[in-house]
Amino acid sequence: MTLNPWLHGLVYGLPVLLGVMGVGALASWWERKFSARMQNRIGVDVFGPFGVLQPFADALKMLQKEDLVPRGADKTMFFIAPAFPVVLCVVLLGVVPFAGYWDDTGTWAPAILISNLDIGILWVLSVSGLMVFPLWMAGWASNNKYALLAAMRTVAQGVSYEIPMVLAALVPVIVAGDLSIARMVAWQATHGWMVFSLPVVGFLAFVLFYLASLAEANRIPFDIPEAESELVAGVIVEYTGIKSGLFILTEYLHTFIASALATAMFFGGGHMPFLAGLPAIAQIVLSATAMLVKTSMLFVSIYWIRWSWYRFRSDQLMELCWYYLVPGGLVLVACTAVSVSLGWV
């Protein structure tokens, strides 16, 4: 069945987009409750049961706020910068397979997937490389020195951590022999999850990918661009209302997408055992649940780290990347290549 591309985007994209937006809102509520629990507090508990509707109240509040544009700011760039990362996040979502099922031929077919790109990994890496631009635009256009410093840091960090991310992503690419994320999941469905199929190396590649994702999504201990105790609020220091809200929403979305990608690449995506033989719709529902559970566990761990760790200094961050992660990633890729060419995997 081939739909008109526009219709295709609407039919497949809109539910996923709305779902993920809902997940983003829920994630922010959940993080507040989780951090409160970690900090001996109660957290949000007024609006809705256990305060679950708080994100919507916050969004409403942000929409009502006065929209301030600082004098001397580059108005066009200042205006489009907040919209840019949201678009990028949505674009990233397009290639993440959220579920799958065993089709008639006995292969694992993707189900909730907007676009089955053959160059899925390449797409993901290039789009997350673009993530640097909106932050740089915001930092530059704000005409604020703190924002400028943060923007400088963002670019340095984003560009540097792109490299270990690429190296870590190369490991599943080499092992599965495919650039498509959906087919990577299919490979894992028959050969076992990537973290286990290649002993040690698979796990280390996951750790590398995870660390690079933390840095790309600007989470503690790598949240140098925001660094609110040093740079007040980093690149978003001059933004008010829904514009800053969009940046914050993007952070959640980016973290969620990074978790989903790590799940798809290293933890078998929506694959779970005992699915074969069930009706296709049941398989899809179950595997979507499995995907959500796995993603949520990674997501939780990111916030666990966030609420218990301190922040690196910017030069230490670079040191970590160039002295440890990049050489480590090269060694991992070499190990993987050797293992695959010798037929060990």
Added chain:
Amino acid sequence: MTLPHREADVTLPKPARKDPHVDLEKLDAAADLMAINMGPQHPSTHGVMRIKLWLDGEMIVKAVPYCGYLHRGVEKLCERLTVVQLTPIVDKHDYVSPMTNEQALNIAFERMLGLEVPRRARYMRTIIAEIQRIASHLLWLGTFTLDIGGTIGGGASLMMYTFREREAILDVFEMLTGARFHYNTHTVGGQRHDVPVGWPAAVKKMIDAVDAHMPEYEQQCYGNDVLVLRTKGVGVIDRELALELGLSGPNLRASGVDLDLRRDEPFSAYDEIKVNVAVATDGDVYARFDVRMREMHESIRIVRELIDSIPEGPICSQKPVKVPFAVKLPAGRQFYTAIETPRGELGTYVIGGGAEKGAAPYRLKFRPPSLHAMSALPYALVGHTVPDVVAILGSLDPILGEVDR
């Protein structure tokens, strides 16, 4: 009053360091440095202050701290008020440890007038001062990790826990004085409020809770590689510089000077107990952090040692003050004395007012340890990056209410 430590340090070696107060034209002839104001509206300045930084990229080339945003003219006000009316005023100086401010002021008056303080009051003062030291260091620990870890992150988690303990301490103080923050419990000649029934038990319970949670904090700080990475070798203030700038308290002891007025110039009941002074030699942020953590353990030990042995007797050698003119200072007599507060040597310089000033001092001048700590910033910041500013400032622990008065 002479101190062996101070005598020994009179001849200082000439420092070989670069003067940070260098002219900007010489430093930056091409004018391509970026000047950035950290503060007065900045989340990590621990009050209202401003540091003007000249940055080369993120590297600090020159730093100038500006204070005065919190100036309230307290010292001038003190010339108009009577001696016993001053105690609640000085509560607001170092608002993180009000008790030791009161203590410093009243000890100055007592020493000047040669007043005897009953033993019970001296014990109470010592216990209170040590509890206050724990409370102050807890708040410092929370805000220090907040600076390093971020207000939306790991630092905030630790801060919430330190505030849990600080709350318990404030409860104990409330039980004693009825107030949670500005106590007004010290007075010339002793204490205003006697130990209430059940107070020692409450203090012991609180101290046990703090002691039980100390390993948690240590695990969160010493056990965290990022914190150690961020603090080791950062913001070094060497021994000579520390003495030259008049640093005191934990900041001085972290630079390797073994000076603690609790031991070297005992006040209250410190002459009856042994105080183990925590000293570190590196003089960096980590050393200052380490010294304060060890001091908290020592304070817990001192409180435990004293709380059961509060002697019976009166709490004040003076009659209860009905009229605020009861205590008069001798005219023209000058007097300086200092005690050890959580931040260091809090000195009080008094000139007696005599008959024409009534019961008010002619002049009252405080020597706040935080002001001297701030003067170390131009030296400690140069050569570091912007993230280190908050770490160094947090480790020096200045309280701006005390700096500006």
